Amino acid sequence: MHELLLTLGFGLVTASILALSAVAFTLEYAVTNVANLSHGEILTVGAYAAYVAHRVTGSALVAAIAAAVAGGAMALAVHTAVIDRFVRRGTPAITTFIATLGLSFVLQNVLVIFFGASNVAYTIPQGAPVQVGPFSWTGTEWKIILSALAVTAVLYVIISRTKFGKALRAVSQNRDLAAVSGINAHQVAAATWFLAGLVAGYAGFVLAESVGSFNPYFGFQFFLITLTASVAGGLGKPFSTLAGAIIVGLALEFTGGYISASYELAFAFLILAVVILVRPRGLFTNARRTVFE
């Protein structure tokens, strides 16, 4: 029983980080219909920004802000410089998808040039243990969980209660219809990517903090799990994605704890394969048709 709770505790930390990354990924998809394979690099950039800011100022709060801002700037740049140009030309989604893979390759190697390919140790004091109900977390882990909840709550309010959120939902449902209704779809998409970048950059920071080290390829590895969570929940649907992230995060921690952590990635994709074959639109969406496009 004790071990079960321990694993569940770790699982919630993983799920929180995964939720941040996956919700950001799904927002990017929602407004542009592009599964961004360079999403992982936004996390990596966030991690490097946090690392540099932390070394300069010594403050974790500044590091968190730096990570978010760097992630946001990077996502906005990717959208403006590449994605939007493809979307404006009416390029098929799969072509843009391939372009984002090229982009991911470029960004990883730009980071290699600036920071080298080796691991950077990023250890910060874990803080006093916190006892919450039956769980025991370190201070850092507790902050990760709380901040993930806070970010999700803010996103919920933005998406469902603000005018921008309404525009976002409109663009996500039907870009052309939104555009003829007077919404500037490009602006909304750019703003959404920026918002997603803020969240993803922050996710990169907390991921680096919880893993303790990173390198230019670190975001891409985590992206593979992010992809699983988003597709399992329902691509393009922020709140279904959130549910997917929690399930995948817990599942990974349980298989990691009970089978072996090195097979985590293979296991994540097994979950994904099963979900995609049984319910290609995701576990928590209503559409019943298979994907045939």
Place this chain on the structure above:
Amino acid sequence: MIQYLTSILTEGAIFGIMALGLNVIWGWSGDFDLAYYGYVALGAYMTLVFTIGHPLPPAQYIVGLQLPYLVAIVLAVLASMLAGLVVGLIALRHLRGIYFSIVTLGAVYVVYVLASQYVPLFDGYNGLSGLIDPMGDVLGLDFKQYQYFFLGFSLLVFVLVYLFLSRVSGSRFTLALRTLREDERASAAFGRDIYRLKLKAYVLGAGLAGLGGALFAGYLSAFNPSAWQPIEVIILYSAILVGGRGNIRGVVLGVFVMIVLIQESTRFLPEIPGHPNIIPALRAIIIGAVLVLFLRFRPQGLLPERRYRDREPVPNAKPAPVTTA
């Protein structure tokens, strides 16, 4: 210098075979397959386990036979085709577009994780080694002659693959594949069995990947997880795209431009002491950037595929007279 040219040309021929195989899947059938490097790796691993003999402890791997290299190549190709069949059966059934890509990405990472973590399979991170100069002993070649021999052998296989595919390229099979790529529903409406056609193309592509991998194993004489990253398949994609997706002549040109020219021209850049990663990173940046730019500005590539047009409409064709009862 001669030695250097020999090694470039050998690599070029091997990558050419791989690119031609991927062109069957992506260029003709239109499926963005991210698992492709998995079949290359499987071909390389299988060639090694069939040729290097029984594992000496502490090394562990499956099979462990000492078959002639040529037999091992055939077996490796069959193994890759079998793997392609399994993945294709699952992934091509209903999934298209990014969902197909995501599932194949998953499949290749499962293979990658198993190959690198599950030691009894291919000895984990240590990988396999010991296939030294296959066929060299039988033919009585020394080290120097052997290089030229292997270059000749690779070029021969490459030319055979090219000739085979240029025949396939004009066949009804490939025409049918192209119709699927352009409009699957319309093609299905004309009675094409989409699933079977796509599956055939996928297995053919995987087999060529296995062939490329088998030659690669003979060239490197060893293979381990650090020799391949699933995502490096992007190099093959950029070669196909630059040359001309769907056109095998274009693909060969693309391999020459991307793999021979870009790889080799960056090799002569001065190394910056203490930063050994910069040159390979620059090369990767060029490859990624070229991919993005071509997708945006010249998606048909340097040598575009020949487009088939409708036959000339029948002159003076009149609409069928409306008969009134």
